[in-house]
Amino acid sequence: MTTTHHTPDLFALSEIRGPVLRPGDDGYAEEVTGFNLAALHTPDVVVVAAGADDVVTALRWASATGTPVAVQATGHGANFPIDHGLLISTARMTDVRVDPEQRTATVAAGAKWRDVLAASAPHGLVPLNGTSTDAGAIGYTVGGGLPVLGRTYGYATDLVRSFQVVTPEGLLRETDPTREPELFWALRGGKGNVGVVTSMVTELLPLRTVLGGGLYYPGEHAEAVLTAWAEWIRTVPEEMCSAFAVLRLPPIPQLPEPVRGGFWARVAVTWTKDPAEGGELLQPIRSAAPVSVDWVREMPYTDVDSIYMEPQDPLPGRESCSLLRELTPDAIRAFLGQVGPAVPDCPLLAAQLRHMGGALSRPARTDDAICARDAAHLLEAVAVLASPPEAEAVERATASLHSAMSPYGTGRTMVNIHGTPGDAADRARAWTPEVQDRLRRVKETYDPSNLLRFGHTV
Structure with a gap:
């Protein structure tokens, strides 16, 4: 017997400025394919976000319909196939704004490290990127980020000043050490457990x-x-x-x-x-x-x-x-x-x-x-x-x-x-028991329905 998976009504997504794609649509295959071709994604819906407002609308729809959500910029870390659900692609959100006096960069969700480097290097400033500047800056950073210059300057998360993030109910939040500090904590090493980051402000280093x-x-x-x-x-x-x-x-x-x-x-x-x-x-x-x-x-x-x-x-x-x-x-x-x-x-x-x-x-x-x-x-x-x-x-x-x-x-x-996340015990190897328990509590606060369940989650 064949099981048919029904896609919820997409009318609520009509306000989205970017493309909304379903299997068989022109451009669908290109949007779901990331850098790692071993992870074959088959979501029911792809929202190609043009900005933070599109992410808000997409998550409100997902929350209302109980649709699980994944997010992808470059797909470098795509070790887990996305089956059904909603995929939010942030690949079009590549804006980078550098403040040379403050030595900071405001980095949009889909920007690669090479985009950040291209904007900052003319000012004699560089980010804490990893071994490939083709990787997405946000996905790399929320996973901690192990830089080429890590022994000298630390992890990429160490330089983050703030995040703009949409939590699963569709609320755009600003978080830093004083505003919703538990959310800020979870986004620095906790990967994609609590929200979809639409931008971050990170410090830059004076280096040529x-x-x-x-x-x-x-x-x-x-x-x-x-x-x-x-x-x-x-x-x-x-x-x-x-x-x-x-x-x-x-x-x-x-x-x-x-x-x-x-x-x-x-x-x-x-x-x-x-x-x-x-x-x-x-x-x-x-x-x-x-x-x-x-x-x-x-x-x-x-x-x-x-x-x-x-x-x-x-x-x-x-x-x-x-x-x-x-x-x-x-x-x-x-x-x-x-x-x-x-x-x-x-x-x-x-x-x-x-x-x-x-x-x-x-x-x-x-x-x-x-x-x-x-x-x-x-x-x-x-x-x-x-x-x-x-x-x-x-x-x-x-x-x-x-x-x-x-x-x-x-x-x-x-x-x-980590690679392809296995069972709960395998996923838990990314954190100490104390940190995993704390991540679970933060997730219960911001994603109680577990909409963000794809990839390496608690």
């Missing part, structure tokens, strides 16, 4: 250039490089931000020729102080093994995407992470036993260890929902899901890697990089 890039070594030297890196990061100042990765790069034209199609050990670095001093600090890493490609240079911060070289084109991806409390010799052996040169058929595109600590370990000026400040490292696994058999191999390799590293972990993840 950094020393940054990647050192690439033949993959067979992974153990020597990782061992040297693990020792080196014990002594570097917090102005040095870095990550070690094992990369199995595909032979595709989007990658530069020297590294295309290769098996590499890479150390990516970003240093915010004197370039000559940073170069001297890098000597133990440069001498750890023969360097095949050295792309570390003084660069304008607008070239930040070249440091980690993350994909810029949509693809079907699988990402996951674990937070680690230590990186001992046993942990190094466990890591390389899963992804190193002795595992030639490893299907992971990248297995990366980010150096945490520094400003990432200090309490925020205003309490937030981030539960990663006790982590020394972040372990991230990334793969491309080209076919069903490959997807199965990726799942096995991902589970095996995180299992092997669990003795060295905190037991938690970061919500933005």
